[in-house]
Amino acid sequence: MAHGLKLVGAHSTFLDVDAKIITRRNMTKKNKWILPSLIVAVSSLVVTGCSDSSSSAGVNLKIGTIHPLTGGNADYGIGLTTAAEFAADQINAAMAEADVAGSCEITASEDDQATPALAVEAATKLVKSNQVNAIVGPLTSGSTLGAAQSVTVPNNIVMIATAASSPEITTFADKDLLFRTYPSDAFQGKVIVAAVQKIYGSTAKLNVGARNDAFGTALANVIETEWKNGGGVIGSKVLWNPENATFDSEAKQLADGSPDVWVIVDFPDTFAKVGPALVRTGKWDPKKTFFTEAMYDEAVIKTIGVKVMAGARGTAAKSIGVDSDKWKADRKAAKPDTKETFVDASAYDATVLLCLAAIHGKSTESSALTKSLRAVSGTEGGTEIPWTNLVDAVKAAAAGDNFTYQGAWTTAKFDAAGDSSGALFRVYNVGADGKLSSNDAEDVRF
Numbered sequence: 308m309a310h311g312l313k314l315v316g317a318h319s320t321f322l323d324v325d326a327k328i329i330t331r332r333n334m335t336k337k338n339k340w341i342l343p344s345l346i347v348a349v350s351s352l353v354v355t356g357c358s359d360s361s362s363s364a365g366v367n368l369k370i371g372t373i374h375p376l377t378g379g380n381a382d383y384g385i386g387l388t389t390a391a392e393f394a395a396d397q398i399n400a401a402m403a404e405a406d407v408a409g410s411c412e413i414t415a416s417e418d419d420q421a422t423p424a425l426a427v428e429a430a431t432k433l434v435k436s437n438q439v440n441a442i443v444g445p446l447t448s449g450s451t452l453g454a455a456q457s458v459t460v461p462n463n464i465v466m467i468a469t470a471a472s473s474p475e476i477t478t479f480a481d482k483d484l485l486f487r488t489y490p491s492d493a494f495q496g497k498v499i500v501a502a503v504q505k506i507y508g509s510t511a512k513l514n515v516g517a518r519n520d521a522f523g524t525a526l527a528n529v530i531e532t533e534w535k536n537g538g539g540v541i542g543s544k545v546l547w548n549p550e551n552a553t554f555d556s557e558a559k560q561l562a563d564g565s566p567d568v569w570v571i572v573d574f575p576d577t578f579a580k581v582g583p584a585l586v587r588t589g590k591w592d593p594k595k596t597f598f599t600e601a602m603y604d605e606a607v608i609k610t611i612g613v614k615v616m617a618g619a620r621g622t623a624a625k626s627i628g629v630d631s632d633k634w635k636a637d638r639k640a641a642k643p644d645t646k647e648t649f650v651d652a653s654a655y656d657a658t659v660l661l662c663l664a665a666i667h668g669k670s671t672e673s674s675a676l677t678k679s680l681r682a683v684s685g686t687e688g689g690t691e692i693p694w695t696n697l698v699d700a701v702k703a704a705a706a707g708d709n710f711t712y713q714g715a716w717t718t719a720k721f722d723a724a725g726d727s728s729g730a731l732f733r734v735y736n737v738g739a740d741g742k743l744s745s746n747d748a749e750d751v752r753f
Contacts, residue, residue: 365409
């Protein structure tokens with residue numbers, strides 16, 4: 308609700324009382340001046356209230372999060388969840404310092420175990436029981452699309468996915484309610500292909516393996532198309548059901564055919580079974596294999612097995628935000644027990660953007676939030692304000708200004724599909740000891 312409307316309501320008793328006083332008086336020459344004087348005085352109070360955000364009743368935004376808090380992707384989910392909490396803490400402190408009323412709270416955090424069905428249950432609970440106005444997450448594409456289709460879109464709830472990368476999200480019919488702070492795999496597919504071509508040439512024979520879900524299938528298709536367009540040969544493309552108990556038959560298909568190189572798209576919990584099955588074939592070589600960002604975590608490498616992963620390469624999205632090292636240090640100081648992952652700041656930015664949008668639009672309604680998300684993220688231009696200066700960002704939002712929030716992960720500038728603009732990817736290597744390394748000179752920017 309707009310600040311001005313709140314103030315008129317706040318002064319309604321004053322207006323009613325004085326109206327009664329006036330009607331009881333005789334309209335002599337002297338008190339002919341009373342009515343105009345009171346109207347001017349009251350009007351002045353109302354107009355002043357409309358322009359002074361500090362004296363207004365503010366907006367209270369309730370946010371829920373959905374991430375895997377247990378299971379194979381729990382490190383990512385816990386890191387993202389605590390980053391969202393950190394964002395809410397910081398934005399509330401900034402609102403207090405800026406003298407802007409209202410609040411932005413993480414009301415509840417749900418565990419979807421990176422599973423679409425559980426994501427639907429989590430979103431239902433957040434919307435129906437916790438009555439949140441917006442959701443940060445999920446982590447994965449399958450969970451994001453499932454929750455959006457079944458819950459958030461039908462209930463007009465804005466959702467900002469934190470690491471969902473499937474190109475399907477761009478074209479999903481979401482009524483302009485689904486956004487993301489993580490780049491699309493339309494970019495990553497190009498990066499993987501370019502990295503493989505650099506080492507093996509553009510005409511090499513490539514086998515592609517992927518989990519059969521929104522993330523794996525979509526990215527495998529992008530890789531296949533890009534590889535063929537570059538003149539390369541696809542030996543085989545093997546998809547597997549992540550719920551399978553064993554993966555020996557799929558591993559044999561993927562290892563056969565003497566390819567020059569492999570690209571594998573999977574999550575850690577599943578590849579912990581697929582990897583050993585590939586080793587058992589005696590034909591697969593991790594040193595000739597590229598993975599995605601899902602394996603860009605040394606704890607994940609250790610869980611799967613260093614012997615399985617040693618020598619592998621991969622690509623992973625990288626922060627294009629500002630002062631990302633400072634953000635990591637600040638978050639570590641605020642949440643010292645949280646294990647850090649490369650993508651945590653994505654949830655921080657998603658949360659900050661939602662809070663700023665609510666302040667800017669003076670509403671928690673979805674239509675106002677979606678419009679204001681573009682106003683504060685830089686889509687409409689405006690002064691650049693970094694995450695390190697949230698007080699100024701809050702003030703600009705409260706004034707209704709268009710500006711460009713520069714996050715710790717991204718400068719979103721949300722497009723018409725809700726995708727963030729721009730992307731940066733690293734090419735990483737898994738050492739013989741399971742340690743990860745990358746060279747900034749090999750980064751690829753879009």
